Amino acid sequence: MPSPGLTIDKVVDAALDLMREEGDKALSMSALARRLGVKPPSLYNHVKGVDDLKRAMRLSGLRTLHQHLQAAVVGWSGPDALWAAGQAYRTFAREHPALYSLTLAATEEADEELQAAGQQLLTTLMAMLRGYRLEGDAALHAIRCLRSALHGFVSLEIGGGFAMPLDLDESFDRLLRMLDQSFRAEGSN
């Protein structure tokens, strides 16, 4: 083996750095190879192609997001947990906008590993809602509302969709209040 300078982890990490620094448009096998000081074909010893690379990045993104969420909500319940999770979610998206977009895009062709990572995320969100005493389908519908609201807000925010000169933190707080009140109302059934 001629000086194995690369590992799959180094490749994925470099790809994450590249996308963080230069945006999702700049991510390519060529640019990645340049950054790693290597010729493009060498990358194919570690990833199957650009789609496989993105899949690995998505997996990394899902796991990192999950860790952040879990760290944020541990020890809290009910509204406190909701606010902590909301802030953590939004912070992650703002700090890694390109990765966030990539991660949440196209859950369609998710293999087993990706689905497991998504499932873990869902489990954490479910646990977070435990304080609201939501049962059965109501809890699942509530999760969907929660995910929609969070994903929609951060997507629009990082995409520059909120143009009005109006405090974003305040808007996000109101979004969380809306969720909180909805969960309270549903939970008291």
Added chain:
Amino acid sequence: MPSPGLTIDKVVDAALDLMREEGDKALSMSALARRLGVKPPSLYNHVKGVDDLKRAMRLSGLRTLHQHLQAAVVGWSGPDALWAAGQAYRTFAREHPALYSLTLAATEEADEELQAAGQQLLTTLMAMLRGYRLEGDAALHAIRCLRSALHGFVSLEIGGGFAMPLDLDESFDRLLRMLDQSFRAEGSN
């Protein structure tokens, strides 16, 4: 002029068809030229390049969405208008998933025309909320909640993000109920 078979509208329409039929990944100047029975360089007489083409498609998407929304809410107010708008929004996204993603992605580098189209959309949403008697900043924050919820839901839905075997229509209805109750509470201030 050797038989001007192309016009800017034909080009954009063909691009929309191409993306609707084969997905956003299949959209390229080459594929578009093939579909139009023309050589790729000919397209450059009508659009500046692939980015300009996408810009034109985004504009078309924004305007179509706006028309659908306006047609849906006319004659209604309050909750009725909210439900009509929600259904129209979701229907548009489901019928043109690739166009929807393209339209709402990267509002960043929006030129004057795009911003105007976005503004019209916003104006229609504002009018729709009139029945809730929301005033000043409260109305603007409410719009952001509305957009977040709708955009998040349809994005996740068309991306296959909702995997649970649970009725999507029911989930969407609950999302609208959450918005409705929030607007009622805010409006009574």
Added chain:
DNA sequence: CCATTTAACTAATACCTATAGTCTATCAGC
């Protein structure tokens, strides 16, 4: 110490976007 394997490489293919320059059919004005 040698065989195997790993992971880099070079070379080549087949796309893609985009620009420059050419040619021809149409249209306006005479």
Added chain:
DNA sequence: GCTGATAGACTATAGGTATTAGTTAAATGG
């Protein structure tokens, strides 16, 4: 009806991308 300008197609070309095939050298294991 002729002619000149122009619009809109074309050919040719440059340079970028992903990917595969085949080659070579280094490190490991028996």
